[in-house]
Amino acid sequence: MKRPGIVLAHGKWDKPPYAIGTLADALRAAGHPVLTPELPWSLARLYDASFHDALLILDAAAQALRRQGCDRVVLGGHSMGANAAIACARRHASADGLLVLGPGHFPDWLHQQGISTDSLARAAHAVASGEQERLTLTDVFQGRPRPVRIPPAHYLEYFAADGPAVMPDNCRHLESLPLLWAVGRADAHFDLGRGYAYALAPPHPASAYHELEADHIGTPQAATALVLAWLARTFPEPA
Known part of the structure; x- marks a missing residue:
């Protein structure tokens, strides 16, 4: 082609x-x-x-x-x-x-602004505790926060300031x-x-x-x- x-x-x-x-x-x-x-x-x-x-x-x-x-x-x-x-x-x-x-x-920007800080801590604690059920955590679209229910391990991948x-x-x-x-x-x-x-x-x-x-x-x-x-x-x- x-x-x-x-x-x-x-x-x-x-x-x-x-x-x-x-x-x-x-x-x-x-x-x-x-x-x-x-x-x-x-x-x-x-x-x-x-x-x-x-x-x-x-x-x-x-x-x-x-x-x-x-x-x-x-x-x-x-x-x-x-x-x-x-x-x-x-x-x-x-x-x-x-x-x-x-x-x-922008996971790095969200962390710098403190928007994802609490949700990242909650997700990390859940993963360390072996929890896999979805949690209500903070997502953002065009600067507007929105709660979403998301598996904590997935949240860390998508939102960690040093993540992929x-x-x-x-x-x-x-x-x-x-x-x-x-x-x-x-x-x-x-x-x-x-x-x-x-x-x-x-x-x-x-x-x-x-x-x-x-x-x-x-x-x-x-x-x-x-x-x-x-x-x-x-x-x-x-x-």
Whole structure:
């Protein structure tokens, strides 16, 4: 297959067709095979599997595209899905490129702000005590806290300030690969800027950081033309 396959990961608490739906349709119309697996942070699942298990789902989707004949696969996502795409690329070497759209879920920031401190302590105590039942702990979407019932071991994976979902750490440990990073100016975390994580990734001549006129939810749709142009430029079809 000449055009790269795309794995797109949806955001936190999302449900089909997801905020990535319009972008996924446009990619398919342009000839890209696209997979949009449901992940453990969907509204229907609410963290019923660990973060590491989520990365295995993304890696399996990438490998499925390769079995279908895609010799190049781009991992991408929106919000928490963008976070997970970065983490998967770091740990599984699944990607020939990365699409990071309105990245979300900031365990380090939540800890620094004291938002997750109590929940992390409760989850750690539960795990140390051998408890596995879901607890009501604090999650956050676009700066707004929300209680969710989540297995304590899963909470530690998703929310620990030194855990596997910390984007700056994951960006530092990427291989050099093409990275398109787009964030809306009306995103609650827009002010983190390119220095928070994008600038920590190894440089690549095809990497680019873009600011869009969009809010968090609207970023994938607003980025559609940008993504299509970047893919065509970065992964030209062989002669």
